[in-house]
Amino acid sequence: MENPSPQRVSGTAPTHFRYYDLVMAAFVAILLLSNLIGAAKLSTVAGFTFGAGILFFPVSYVIGDVLTEVYGYARARRVIWTGFAALVFMAFMSWAVVAMPPSEVWVGQDAYEQVFGLVPRIVLASIVAFWAGEFVNSFVMAKMKIWTQGKALWTRTIGSTVVGQGVDSLLFYPIAFFGVWETEAVITVMITNWMLKVLWEAVLTPVTYVAVGALKKREGVDVYDTETDFSPFSTTKDA
Numbered sequence: 001m002e003n004p005s006p007q008r009v010s011g012t013a014p015t016h017f018r019y020y021d022l023v024m025a026a027f028v029a030i031l032l033l034s035n036l037i038g039a040a041k042l043s044t045v046a047g048f049t050f051g052a053g054i055l056f057f058p059v060s061y062v063i064g065d066v067l068t069e070v071y072g073y074a075r076a077r078r079v080i081w082t083g084f085a086a087l088v089f090m091a092f093m094s095w096a097v098v099a100m101p102p103s104e105v106w107v108g109q110d111a112y113e114q115v116f117g118l119v120p121r122i123v124l125a126s127i128v129a130f131w132a133g134e135f136v137n138s139f140v141m142a143k144m145k146i147w148t149q150g151k152a153l154w155t156r157t158i159g160s161t162v163v164g165q166g167v168d169s170l171l172f173y174p175i176a177f178f179g180v181w182e183t184e185a186v187i188t189v190m191i192t193n194w195m196l197k198v199l200w201e202a203v204l205t206p207v208t209y210v211a212v213g214a215l216k217k218r219e220g221v222d223v224y225d226t227e228t229d230f231s232p233f234s235t236t237k238d239a
Contacts, residue, residue: 017219024079027063031083032090058200062208064137065157070215072223073142080134091123122176129172135232137164142225154205161201169194
């Protein structure tokens with residue numbers, strides 16, 4: 001038996017969702033893995049050098065778009081805070097494990113420090129940029145959905161990424177590298193990586209359409225944030 005058409009509801013509708021927890025888990029997993037594994041390696045392709053994590057980190061923005069579009073800003077807010085807490089714990093765990101004295105029979109400490117040793121300034125930049133960028137992305141996504149009356153999904157997925165990733169890049173690169181790199185290099189890398197992330201979002205637009213359509217159909221709702229408190233610190237029980 002086919003599911004009924006999605007029902008339009010406000011962002012505060014007390015609805016139980018079947019797949020919300022799974023989407024949250026996917027978001028946090030990609031966020032942590034792209035920061036832990038991808039951030040440790042620089043790659044050069046066709047003469048262009050970039051952090052390998054850039055190939056996967058934007059996927060978390062795609063999932064963030066799906067969360068806001070399907071479940072609304074308020075529920076996306078819970079996921080962002082969950083990701084934030086996971087990033088903080090990952091940074092603490094990496095520091096603690098690297099700092100522990102190695103056994104005399106273990107010879108991998110130098111390699112371990114090189115891969116998992118975190119620079120505090122970069123960790124701070126990453127956490128701050130993620131928090132601000134994700135909340136801006138979700139806010140713009142939710143507001144544009146109301147303005148467009150739910151039409152032209154691609155305009156808000158790309159538009160929210162332009163703004164959200166813009167905030168992310170404007171915070172991350174100056175906090176992490178200003179005074180370490182030449183100012184021109186910081187600006188160049190900041191703009192280049194922002195453009196690549198937006199382009200990656202545009203390329204993944206068909207995937208976003210499929211995910212949004214499938215989840216709306218299976219969950220049976222279409223959330224509009226017309227009554228939502230957009231404060232990142234709101235404690236409204238809405239999911």
